[in-house]
Amino acid sequence: MTRPRILLAKPGLDGHDRGIKVIAFALREAGAEVIYLGLRQSPAAIVAAALAEDADLIGISVLSGAHLPLAGQIIAQRAERGGEHIPVAIGGTIPAEHVGRLLDMGVDAVYPVGSPMADVVVGLLALATEQVAGKDSGLPAGERAVS
Amino acid sequence: MTMRRIDRDLSFVTTDSGIPVQVVYTADDLPGGEAALAQRLGLPGEPPFTRGPYPTMYRGQLWTMRQFAGFGTPEHTNERFRFLLGQGQTALSVAFDLPTQLGYDSGDPMAAAEVGRVGVAIDTADDMAEVFDGIPLDRVSVNFTINATAPIILAMYLVAAERSGVPFHALAGTLQNDILKEFLARKAYLYPPGPSLRLVTDVVEFSSRELPRFNPISITGYHAREAGCNAVQELALTMASAIAYSEAFLARGMDFEEFAPRLSFHFATTLDLFEEVAKLRAARRIWHRVATERFGASSPAAARLRFFSGNSGTTLTAQQPLNNVIRSTLQCLGAVLGGAQSIHVMGYDEAYQIPSEEAVTLSLRTQQIIALESGVARTADPLAGSFYVERLTDEIEARACALMADIHSIGGAVAAIEAGIPQRWIAESAYRAEQELASGERPKVGVNVYADTGDGGTGAAATFEVDPLAGERQAARTRARMAERDPRPRMSGLLRLADDTSSGRNVMPALIEAARAGATVGKMADVFRDAFGEFTEPAPW
Numbered sequence: 014m015t016r017p018r019i020l021l022a023k024p025g026l027d028g029h030d031r032g033i034k035v036i037a038f039a040l041r042e043a044g045a046e047v048i049y050l051g052l053r054q055s056p057a058a059i060v061a062a063a064l065a066e067d068a069d070l071i072g073i074s075v076l077s078g079a080h081l082p083l084a085g086q087i088i089a090q091r092a093e094r095g096g097e098h099i100p101v102a103i104g105g106t107i108p109a110e111h112v113g114r115l116l117d118m119g120v121d122a123v124y125p126v127g128s129p130m131a132d133v134v135v136g137l138l139a140l141a142t143e144q145v146a147g148k149d150s151g152l153p154a155g156e157r158a159v160s
Numbered sequence: 161m162t163m164r165r166i167d168r169d170l171s172f173v174t175t176d177s178g179i180p181v182q183v184v185y186t187a188d189d190l191p192g193g194e195a196a197l198a199q200r201l202g203l204p205g206e207p208p209f210t211r212g213p214y215p216t217m218y219r220g221q222l223w224t225m226r227q228f229a230g231f232g233t234p235e236h237t238n239e240r241f242r243f244l245l246g247q248g249q250t251a252l253s254v255a256f257d258l259p260t261q262l263g264y265d266s267g268d269p270m271a272a273a274e275v276g277r278v279g280v281a282i283d284t285a286d287d288m289a290e291v292f293d294g295i296p297l298d299r300v301s302v303n304f305t306i307n308a309t310a311p312i313i314l315a316m317y318l319v320a321a322e323r324s325g326v327p328f329h330a331l332a333g334t335l336q337n338d339i340l341k342e343f344l345a346r347k348a349y350l351y352p353p354g355p356s357l358r359l360v361t362d363v364v365e366f367s368s369r370e371l372p373r374f375n376p377i378s379i380t381g382y383h384a385r386e387a388g389c390n391a392v393q394e395l396a397l398t399m400a401s402a403i404a405y406s407e408a409f410l411a412r413g414m415d416f417e418e419f420a421p422r423l424s425f426h427f428a429t430t431l432d433l434f435e436e437v438a439k440l441r442a443a444r445r446i447w448h449r450v451a452t453e454r455f456g457a458s459s460p461a462a463a464r465l466r467f468f469s470g471n472s473g474t475t476l477t478a479q480q481p482l483n484n485v486i487r488s489t490l491q492c493l494g495a496v497l498g499g500a501q502s503i504h505v506m507g508y509d510e511a512y513q514i515p516s517e518e519a520v521t522l523s524l525r526t527q528q529i530i531a532l533e534s535g536v537a538r539t540a541d542p543l544a545g546s547f548y549v550e551r552l553t554d555e556i557e558a559r560a561c562a563l564m565a566d567i568h569s570i571g572g573a574v575a576a577i578e579a580g581i582p583q584r585w586i587a588e589s590a591y592r593a594e595q596e597l598a599s600g601e602r603p604k605v606g607v608n609v610y611a612d613t614g615d616g617g618t619g620a621a622a623t624f625e626v627d628p629l630a631g632e633r634q635a636a637r638t639r640a641r642m643a644e645r646d647p648r649p650r651m652s653g654l655l656r657l658a659d660d661t662s663s664g665r666n667v668m669p670a671l672i673e674a675a676r677a678g679a680t681v682g683k684m685a686d687v688f689r690d691a692f693g694e695f696t697e698p699a700p701w
Contacts, residue, residue, distance in 0.1 A: 025273055026259065026261075026262050026274050027274075029198035029347070029388075030347060031474070034587045034590065034591070035590050049700065053270075079277055108512055108513060125478065126478040127478035127512075129597075129598060129600050129608070130595075131593050
């Protein structure tokens, strides 16, 4: 099976990159291919890069408190650019009562502060692997099941 | 409740930074015996300042209790400041929102989701005047956590002070203005290292002439530590930066004896209590040696390290957040035993939100209880002479000096940062720490030991909400203010700034002129963007 390709990025202006780099290292060690776009990426640029890189998952991290608007913009960009088959996961300083709101918005997985690293890695790999399985099945993106 | 037993090899125990620790220490662990120790220590207020920068330490003057605050619009922040001063806080510390830190006006599309979130939004000098409305700036010292846009923010503060009738020379406070640690860890950089260092130097040069009571730079290891490095690396990186700055200031023609007494430092204090105290003591000793041996300092003030401790946010947990009160108390105690000049105690809710008023008050009370009830402030450097603490101080000093030599051999702090080397140390050690948490090797109460069953998330409700319309209102207000004013002085101020920037003149006078005329943070930052370009970080692997 093809290695999952996971695109990680920091949207907005927040520079706290300890968490996302830790996850990047852990995902690489777990066998994923990680494309790290770095800091201050616009939602449009993140989705465009995910499509260009044929990523199986978009992972973003926000510690500035701007997770709701930024996740909303990424979901909107994903729809606009025909990237709905790519799941989106978010981590950061996300209060418990925002988890449901993010999921309702269309985010596929939410990892608030305090999520154990292993849970994040297993969760992200599972999401990305579903995509890889879809690709390996040869079905066009639009016809693959997205959980 | 899960009670997990930790199986550890008791024959090899180390401090957080990996220094082996013996079961017990005796006089034999101090090389050279008592006479040599006395030499390494000196007395408080005397070289090499191991025991503290001042002779009477907290008996003479307690540390400054400086809780970092600022959010939303300038009026919100002004309200919080008045509240804190009313609660007995003795100085202010301003947090700026990310657009202000990165040179975007509140109306800029890049700023959209971030206005007023992690600090106050400043677009013009009018905003700055509102932040400090009714606060006597000649009597309250103010700390500014600002770096890439430090010269711009300083100019705005000076204009605000001028409007309230306070002369420049009466202003006291600290500007963080440490751009190297932005590249290293905090990541709010804007321009490449070379031009960034020039702006830092402009601020320090201007301050040495006009702001005698102001610390124009706070050289910081705190952020590298928070981003993942250990105590020894934190100390070595801070000292390497201090050397790089000093060299830049000397190259500008400034005199070490003049600028060195105004340099201030900023360290983390984490939970490894004795190691942290030892680190802070070693920091003073190393700086004394660097200042005297490398830069030829002759006056004691030029070799005397003073610091602020920000404790450590990354040691706090979202799980069982009240445990953080105890963690913060230990960290504050460490900073006091290490001889801090000012301290910020983290809010217990800081792992998952901007601290609530309740948490900020409790942090201040933590400092007050340690200061007034615990008795630790009665005597200077109470841990001096402890076999363990002295041995650790020596060991940290030796290890940090070895690392400083490594950094020197790759061309100093700036070259190392440009090559991304210390950034990689930091990311790798953050990953290691996370692996140790996962394996249980690094115990964390409420997380990997004594965790509540079924508690998967934060277990706490956020009580702090940023007003979602604050950004739009702030942008609209700035637009209205711009429309009211004559644009010509603003334009000529910005033109002069562009001219001074490209000709290499000190940018501070032009920034002050532009700020007086109502130019925005974004427009001034754009002048530097056009001249210097923007920096992008090298890949982490």
